Amino acid sequence: MIQVTTRDVMEKFDLELVSGQEGIGRYITTSDISRPGLEMAGYFTHYPSNRVQLLGKTELSFFEMLPATDRRDRMMKLCAQNTPAIIISRELEVPQELINASEENHVPVLKTKLTTTQFSSRLTNFLESKLAPTTAIHGVLVDIYGIGVLLLGKSGVGKSETALELVKKGHRLVADDCVEIRQESENMLIGSPPPLLEHLLEIRGIGIIDIMTLFGASAVRPYKRITLIIELENWDPDKTYDRLGLDEEKMRIIDTDLTKLTIPVQPGRNVSVIIEVAAMNYRLKKMGVNAAQEFSRRLDDMIASNDEIMDDF
Template sequence: MAVSVKVAELVEQFKLHVIVGNQGLQRNIKVADLYRPGLEMAGYFAYYPEERIQILGKTEMTFFEQLTETERLDRMNKLCAEETPCICITRGLEIPEELKKVASERNIPVLGSSVSTTTLASRITNFLENKLAPTTTVHGVLVDVYGVGVLITGGSGIGKSESALELVKRGHRLIADDAVEIRQTADNKLYGNAPDLIKHLLEIRGVGIINVMTLFGAGAVRNFKQITLVMRLETWGQDKQYDRLGLDEETIKIIDTEIPLMTIPVRPGRNLAVIIEVAAMNFRLKRMGYNAALQFTNRLTETIGEDMDDIE
């Protein structure tokens, strides 16, 4: 099912005035892009994007006033298309009678605002991009470790929540436990948050559900965080070969975005919280240009090369 936003939500969010078309407030807005129909006011409708919110500012309305009565009615008949969710008039400008007439007949909301055209368009675009962003829900734990959004995944009972609890005790912050809602922004960044029902809650087997904010304070939680690293916990396999240098770089695809993936083998005696903490710090160092594994490999290659020269 495609994500959409009701026109009524837009009216409530930005305190817009409904001039006509109250019965059309349940129309769906399906795209975040807005449109200023300048060419259409001149009569060119060949590529008119009728599915977008139409914004009329001072430029459009000044030109419209210069048209004949017949041309005005023609423009508004074409502007109020079947798929048009709503039409916004900015700067507190007067609403043309032709627009009121056609929009009222077709139940297309005409909304008024005193805000400037550019400002309103920017605010609405940001709001819609957030609301219409692709979303998914994954099973895991999201924590903020030294500013790195770490999504911890793995099978049930592997130790995700216990690791998150230890990280919180070490001064890091919990975003979500068990279910992480993820949305992808227009620039392909992933942001995670907890569903409202389980926000700030952590489930520890044998103890039960605890409220992290109540136990550790407001500084131990945050509402959302950009996900930049995924750590997959799995039971240690005796026959499986694990990366010991850190040169292999895996990724995992969430929605349409590739995210770095680290696989952490779990067995008794391993302090997962410390490993996750160090991995997050090492990830930050790599992003700053320092790769310890690569430097070690280069030094090793140089040493072998020198030894070979000595033998020759």
């Protein structure tokens, strides 16, 4: 599990450390950011102390209006035991009361040149990406016509060989063997390779090959949103496979349901071409063009027409 510390945020956004250096190793556990306006007014009943606290011009200008005794009390409460950091925007002057409280409670106080809104947006995006739920799946992820296709199947069914053929056709490899998946937002799964396997593909009989070295930088990409799952399995003569495409199977990864197709593999079937067509057909369906439903409608119309003719007799 990826963990984010205050030090990571400081280095990512080039923040200036003002005080509380002993606490820069604190963990940030939520992507939510707090702007403690009510807390500046003295209301700490529901203070979200586990969030990064962001102070801007509004909060600090109000703070300057408070009596000296209240100012020290507010900052001591703001620097709670589990507060990961307090960040001052616009490079505003840090109140001495905040510096004293941060040193006493070891809460890092940082400064940024950005405005409050700009920094809040960037920090939220960074934390949501880093703290997103993650999992790892044995498979191959390929970008086919802009569609992130996750190939699944038992070991030896030909996932990597199919990916190699797709790369030769001009598509892009994202990950082979192990796909790390994180849910960055609702219904959005992003797949990427482990750092050790980046750009690499394993072909039995040849070994490990570097796709970027062999086919160029355009043959790989570091991550891709997963929208379609295709499972490859050896042809089973006793199994009935979908021939119309009216029934849509789903597979859940983390908290997202994705469309899943099962393609039987046997000698003579060009699997890479079938996967290409599956990706294009998936895109057409998302655009409102469904060949299976259109065929079913035509068939129903033909049956209804024949029934009317028979009724005339």
